[in-house]
Amino acid sequence: MAPSPVAAVPLDLLPHLDPVDGVEVVPYDPQDRGTVPGGGREVDVLALPMIAGPWLRRMGEVPGLRAVVLASAGFEHALPHVPDGVRVANAVGVHDTATAELALTLMLAAQRHLPHHVLSQARGTWDRSTPPREPWRSLADSTVLVVGYGGIGKALTRRLLAAECEVLAVASTDRPGDDLVERVHGVDRLPELLPRADVVALSLPLTAGTQGLLDARALALLPDGALVVNVARGGVVDTGALLAECVAGRLRAALDVTDPEPLPDGHPLWSAPGVLVVPHVGGASPASYPRMGRYLHRQLTTYRDTGDLEHVVHG
Structure with a gap:
């Protein structure tokens, strides 16, 4: 009989x-860096x-390691540290709700001038005034382009449909819609969709194909006053191009992620007009732990039964 698989699990996830x-x-104990x-x-x-x-850089110290389950949806930051032959799965579904x-919070805050x-x-x-040169705004009746469906x-x-928005969904390729949207548009249609957007929300992974997806040319297609919301990865947007648009007062931004990240002290994004920055807290929610526990349970069950993981992104 084959020995039982061994899984190393952080203490705070065990409950x-x-x-x-x-x-x-x-x-x-993830707090004990000496183990x-x-x-x-x-x-x-x-x-x-x-x-x-810190643990990403120590994966190579774990004897016999065969598979890694990340606690994040993003995975590009982990791949340079993965030992040869090790399979990696990201945390699919764990942070969807929190992010x-x-x-939605960033959109509402920006549209209703909460800062x-x-x-x-x-x-x-x-x-009761608005910021200089800013009209009263609302999220209701806005057209939101969700890039990364x-x-x-x-x-x-x-959540956007409940807020009475029109949603245009974009994914890597064009496909029929579902119970939420009539059509999922391919990313190649961005040039014709961006001019229709009051808000563009980015929720896609950072890959070679999505690096700088919203560059100067794409941003120029957005209408005056449009809001760019990024809860994906900072590198999906050309920071310099976005900054130029915001400083000019033409576009606004609400960012959970930035490039560079962390955003350095004194970076012009901190003080650019119409820009709201929060420090990459999209997945930081008490709901993440029980959801991660359920996800890891499925992954360990799958590994026990098949010797592999679900949602493998590397290896």
């Missing part, structure tokens, strides 16, 4: 992970913690 018959779970997950034993599956930065929730009103509150001023894009679309 949310139901036992998996036939899989031995070995906990490790190696598995305690020196050979590990079949390594589950990375929510804050995985869509933040994207302006927060500053007025800090001054103790009852000010995967799990996060669909979760966002559900």
